[in-house]
Amino acid sequence: MQDKELYQHILGLTSPWTVSGVKLDIPAEEIQVRVEHPSGTKFCCPECQKELACYDHAEERRWRHLDSCQYKTILIGRVPRVDCPEHGVKTVTVPWALPHSRFTIMFERFAIEVLLMTQTVKGAMTILRLQWDATWHIIERAVARGKARKEPSLLPRIGIDEKAFAKGRKFVSILYNLDNSTVEAIEEGHDTQAAKSCFSQLSQEQLQSVEAIAMDMSPAFVRAAKEMIPFAESKIVHDKFHIMKMANEAVDKVRRGEHKRLLKDGDDRLTGSKYFWLTSLENHSEKQHARFQSICNLSLATGRAWSYKELLRDLWAQETEGKAKSYFRDWYQRVIRTMMAPTKR
Ligand SMILES: [Zn+2]
Structure with a gap:
């Protein structure tokens, strides 16, 4: 041949x-x-x-x-x-080849496979013997083709969240469709403008179709949602994950403060107990549970803060909106009268 x-x-x-x-x-x-x-x-x-x-x-x-x-x-x-x-x-x-591409379709397909496996442009460009720009361009074109193929669907349940990268120095805001776990928009930054840019990538029809938006309590995201989504006030959902994360952080702050005070008096009862307070009761091992009970019985502020945090978790077990509201009011009245500033905040 x-x-x-x-x-x-x-x-x-x-x-x-x-x-x-x-x-x-x-x-x-x-x-x-x-x-x-x-x-x-x-x-x-x-x-x-x-x-x-x-x-x-x-x-x-x-x-x-x-x-x-x-x-x-x-x-x-x-x-x-x-x-x-x-x-x-x-x-x-x-x-x-596709119009305007400097690669054949087979090469682009192979390059995308390599990118998916390496998960980094740098890794893929070395294997493919390409420059950074050319490799990045292949990703952009693949994303554009994927977006063009995607049928715009209604989005009754969405979520917006920030994600850190570059060792926590930079952020992106990501908008999700929670019903099928897809990313709908990404923007650099995590301020109001970034969140608004995410929302603005949805069509008017999609924005109208939103029934609930899950997010943390960042004022930037709340403001963006209120500006972009009709009647957002009644649609914003501060989800359990983000609220319990904050509640855990409050317990940890109470523990750190109390631990410092106790140590001054030579009392090391809270030494090495950090992770007891962060896990929930059902996730404790038997040995942990025994030690936990003994610490709880010592009437330490950390123990009380932990109890309030665990009580808050039960909010999501309430069967009706009315029950949940009265449960929360009761919980709030108890917490607000305590001396535990982090939990109150
Ligand atoms: Zn023609």
Whole structure:
């Protein structure tokens, strides 16, 4: 089998496209495969698919394909243009690449597989022997294609949350569809503007369809929701996860303060107890539970703060809105009369 035939075969080129030459460029570590079509071939207008004579050819282009052994493999060719009576002069679509891409479809597909496996641009670009920009561009194009394919659906239950990256120095705001666990929008930052930009990526119809928005108690997110979502005041849900996280933090603050005071008097009863107070009762081992009971019986503020935190958890077990409201009022009245500033806050 000659090299032209070989590449014709492994590239899967079909009529009218054929391989007209194969060149090994050793200094560039490239195999260059030239592709062409016979003269007189008719091509379709990319807009209306009308079959037309070839008008002329665009500039020569290069598409990176899957490697041949250790060599980068490059397709080179000139893409025909047609002069459609309805749409004017248009570059035709070639079967091996998407419009404006510098890669063949097979290479882009492989690159996406590598990116999914490595989860980092840097890792993927090393394996693929690509520059950062080119690798990043492949991601952007894949995301754009995915977004274009996605049917806009109504979003009755959404959530907005922040996520830290770069060792906690930077944040993104992420908008979720909670019904099918998909990401609907991402924006840099975690302020009101970032959250508003997330909401603004939804259609008017989607914004109207929102029935509940889960979020933490960040004033920035609350403000953004109120500005962007009709009647947001009655739709914002400070979810159990975020509230219990705050309640746990309050217990820990009470413990740290009390531990410091006790240590001054040489009392180390709270030493090494941090994680007792953060887990909930049902997650304690038997040994933990025994020690826990003995600490709780010591009438320490930390024990009381822990009890209030666990009582708050029961709020979500209330069967009706009325019961939940009166449960919360009762809980609040008790807590607000204590001396435990972190829990009150
Ligand atoms: Zn046309």
